[in-house]
Amino acid sequence: MICPKCRKEFPKNSLFCNKCGTEILVEKIKKVNSNTAIINQQTHDVMTNENPNNKNSLNNTIGNIVIFISWIILICIIIGNVITWQKTNNLRYIISGALAVLGGLFNIYLLSKVKN
Incomplete structure (x- = not known):
């Protein structure tokens, strides 16, 4: 030494x-x-x-899960609207279903923007 x-x-x-x-x-x-x-x-x-890398990967994972669940809910709403549309000719149900689908699409869009 x-x-x-x-x-x-x-x-x-x-x-x-x-x-x-x-x-x-x-x-x-x-x-x-x-x-x-x-x-x-x-x-x-x-x-x-x-560690910032850990936070980013955890946030991305949570964001992806939330977006995936939102898509599943949106698909269920669409299926429910189609069934309701076939069973009834009430315009109120059809319009509310269309608004729910548009709102769901907008929320998924916002979630994907926040995630990035």
């Missing part, structure tokens, strides 16, 4: 420099503490999900 003060070489397991007497143990502790701080920060990021 090399002494940080006088730049002379000394034995690897020595606690003091043989030339100038600098304590080497203090430098080793500083190095270990800095490595520990980095590991602690990485552990904190993982445990609290503060």
Whole structure:
């Protein structure tokens, strides 16, 4: 190893420099503490999900699930409207079904824009 003060070489397991007497143990502790701080920060990021990449992937997954469920609901509304239209000739049911479909399409559009 090399002494940080006088730049002379000394034995690897020595606690003091043989030339100038600098304590080497203090430098080793500083190095270990800095490595520990980095590991602690990485552990904190993982445990609290503060990593931006984790948040983005979780948000994308949730957004995709919500959009998928919205499509399923929209398809069910369309099927229900077709069945209602065949069974009755009431214009009120047909218009309300069409408005529900348009509202669902608009909501899916907005969800996809927010997700991106």
